[in-house]
Structure formats: C-alpha cells, structure tokens
Amino acid sequence: MDDFFERMAKKYVDEEGRRLKEEMESLGMEGGPPKITPLKVKRQLNQLNYKKYLTFAAPVAAAVLILFLAKGGPQNQTSNSAEAQHEIINLSFTPPENFSISKIMQDKGETIYYIEDKFEDDVTLTVQKKQSPLSGPEIFGLKEILINDKKAYIIQKNDYSILKFVSSGNLYTLTCKYQPETLISLGGGLI
Amino acid sequence: MFVFENTSDKDKFEYIFNKYNKFLIYKAYRVLNDTSLAEDAASEAFIRIYKNIKKIGDADSNSTLCFITVIVKNVALTMLKKDKNNMEDITGYDTPSDYNLENQVISKEGTHKIIDSLTEPDKTIFLLKFAYGMQHKEIAKTISSTENNVTVRLHRIKNKLKEIIEKGGLANG
Numbered sequence: 001m002d003d004f005f006e007r008m009a010k011k012y013v014d015e016e017g018r019r020l021k022e023e024m025e026s027l028g029m030e031g032g033p034p035k036i037t038p039l040k041v042k043r044q045l046n047q048l049n050y051k052k053y054l055t056f057a058a059p060v061a062a063a064v065l066i067l068f069l070a071k072g073g074p075q076n077q078t079s080n081s082a083e084a085q086h087e088i089i090n091l092s093f094t095p096p097e098n099f100s101i102s103k104i105m106q107d108k109g110e111t112i113y114y115i116e117d118k119f120e121d122d123v124t125l126t127v128q129k130k131q132s133p134l135s136g137p138e139i140f141g142l143k144e145i146l147i148n149d150k151k152a153y154i155i156q157k158n159d160y161s162i163l164k165f166v167s168s169g170n171l172y173t174l175t176c177k178y179q180p181e182t183l184i185s186l187g188g189g190l191i
Numbered sequence: 192m193f194v195f196e197n198t199s200d201k202d203k204f205e206y207i208f209n210k211y212n213k214f215l216i217y218k219a220y221r222v223l224n225d226t227s228l229a230e231d232a233a234s235e236a237f238i239r240i241y242k243n244i245k246k247i248g249d250a251d252s253n254s255t256l257c258f259i260t261v262i263v264k265n266v267a268l269t270m271l272k273k274d275k276n277n278m279e280d281i282t283g284y285d286t287p288s289d290y291n292l293e294n295q296v297i298s299k300e301g302t303h304k305i306i307d308s309l310t311e312p313d314k315t316i317f318l319l320k321f322a323y324g325m326q327h328k329e330i331a332k333t334i335s336s337t338e339n340n341v342t343v344r345l346h347r348i349k350n351k352l353k354e355i356i357e358k359g360g361l362a363n364g
Contacts, residue, residue, distance in 0.1 A: 009321035017253025029214045
C-alpha cells in the first residue's frame with residue numbers, strides 16, 4: 001500500500017512543482033537575488049565564513065552625515081585649540097558577545113566607535129555630550145521606540161539603519177548597514 | 192547554526208535561498224496577509240530546509256519547489272494556529288477493509304484531487320512521508336510536532352485516502 005501512496009505522492013509533487021514554477025514565472029519571481037533577507041537566515045548564513053562582502057562604508061557615510069547635520073553644517077566649526085581639549089567619551093558597558101570594538105576616533109566633541117559585528121552587520125557609534133532630551137529636528141522622521149523602558153528613536157533606510165537616544169548625559173547615535181535589530185541589541189547595553 | 196558537511200550542500204542551500212526566497216515570502220504572505228510575518232515564516236522555512244538539505248536533490252526540480260513550498264505553507268499555517276494538534280485517540284476509527292490499491296491507476300487530475308482533499312497539515316505530512324521519504328521523526332522535527340503525533344496522523348491520513356479511493360469516482364483506469 002505504501003508503494004502506491006509513494007507513486008501517488010511523487011506524481012503529485014512533480015505536477016505541483018510544475019504548477020508552482022509557472023506561478024513563479026507569471027509573478028516574475030524566477031531567480032534573482034532577494035530584496036529582503038530574513039534576519040535570522042541572513043545572520044546564520046553569515047556565520048558560515050562566507051566571503052566577506054560588507055564594508056564599513058554605509059555606516060560610516062551615515063555617521064558622517066549625522067555628524068555634519070548635527071553641527072548645522074560647515075559654519076559651525078570649532079577651533080583647533082578647542083578640538084584639542086576634547087577627550088574620548090568612554091563607554092561604560094561591555095558589548096554583547098557578537099560585537100567587538102575595532103577602532104575609536106575622536107572628532108571634536110564626538111567619539112566614534114567602530115564596532116564589528118561577527119554577523120557582519122557592523123555598527124558605527126558616535127557619542128557626544130548632551131543633557132537635554134532629543135526633540136524637534138533632531139528626531140525628525142525617526143520612529144520613537146522604547147528600549148529598557150527608555151525613549152529611543154530609530155529609522156531603517158534602504159542602505160542603513162539609525163538609532164539615537166540620550167542616556168546618562170550622552171547622545172548615542174548608532175548606524176549599521178542592515179537591520180535595526182542589530183542597533184537595538186547593542187543600544188540595549190548603552191541606554 | 193548552519194554548518195554544512197560539504198560545499199555542495201552549502202552551495203545548494205544558497206542557491207535555493209536566492210532563487211526561491213521571494214516566492215516563499217509571497218506564499219507565506221498569501222496565508223498570513225502580513226509582510227513581516229511572511230518574512231518570518233520564510234525565514235523559519237529556510238531553517239527547516241537547511242535541516243533537510245540532504246533530502247533535496249536537484250535544486251531546480253519540480254519536486255524541490257514543491258517541497259520548500261510545502262514547508263513554508265506549513266510554517267505559515269502553524270503561525271496562524273490553524274495547525275491543530277490532532278492527537279485524538281484513533282481507537283475505534285473505522286479502518287477500511289483490505290483493498291488492493293496496488294492495482295489502482297489514478298489519473299494525474301485524480302491524484303491531485305485526492306491529495307488536495309486533505310487539510311494542508313495532513314497534506315504536508317503525507318507528502319513528506321511518501322514523496323520525500325522522510326522518517327516520522329524527521330517529519331516531526333520539520334513540522335514542529337511529535338513523532339507520535341505524526342504516526343497517528345499518518346495512520347488516519349492513509350485510511351482517509353483509502354476510503355476515498357475505494358469509493359471510486361477518482362479512479363481512472
């Protein structure tokens with residue numbers, strides 16, 4: 001009896017597969033790289049020592065843009081003497097297991113941390129002194145979320161994601177190339 | 192964690208992922224009607240496909256496409272909680288008498304109609320068992336069920352199909 005069911009089932013899947021292929025073609029979904037990579041799959045795939053194809057470029061570009069906008073453009077430059085007085089703002093947390101700080105830079109009042117994610121969704125973190133909460137243009141277009149019951153602001157763009165929040169007198173701005181979840185995971189230790 | 196025994200399996204998985212990801216999201220969306228949930232379902236389906244990568248031969252075959260679609264539909268339906276846990280006692284179930292199914296010849300259309308008469312969860316189990324030759328334990332893992340549940344359900348599915356075929360109508364000599 002099982003042989004009969006086996007023949008029947010194999011006939012079915014062959015015919016059903018042919019029908020599904022036609023459906024795929026009619027939808028224009030035949031082949032091609034996916035636009036959306038499910039996070040869980042992407043992260044696990046990235047653990048397979050796949051060819052490293054991500055760079056810091058997008059997060060860095062986003063960070064530079066944020067720095068530029070935060071300064072209000074080029075007219076708000078500080079003097080070299082003032083720049084020399086800025087000190088690195090240390091992070092008072094240990095990054096989660098999959099993150100490691102690869103580089104630290106100081107740009108005037110802002111400390112920039114380059115954080116490698118072993119799942120290859122690397123993060124750029126900028127920290128600067130700020131006492132007042134984020135408001136107005138600082139959070140324009142960003143979505144308010146709660147991390148550890150504290151307000152944070154996030155946005156996912158095509159090329160990068162941004163997370164901003166003020167905590168313990170510092171403004172933290174995190175960017176990464178892919179998933180906002182990466183930022184939330186890291187931000188949870190900072191906020 | 193995805194760890195492949197060889198590059199062939201890894202390449203196969205990557206190929207399937209790139210080729211069918213959008214389609215699986217689409218299929219899951221048709222069930223869930225929610226983009227985010229559909230992406231989650233596709234993601235989960237790929238993890239199950241990974242676990243069964245050895246069962247997949249030609250990544251381009253009709254059989255493979257059907258297999259991965261069965262998986263994602265099962266995941267999506269489970270997410271909708273439509274996959275009820277059929278653990279009823281099978282005692283007293285009306286088992287059909289012996290019937291020589293081996294001699295039955297069923298048309299392509301008849302085959303489709305018979306199998307499509309099953310619920311989606313039952314169809315998944317039936318196909319994983321008979322089209323893809325999976326053991327009950329493997330099926331249980333794939334559909335997040337128990338081996339016992341799969342065994343019980345398969346028993347009922349087979350009896351149901353036998354009844355349908357015995358009643359004729361779909362047989363086509």
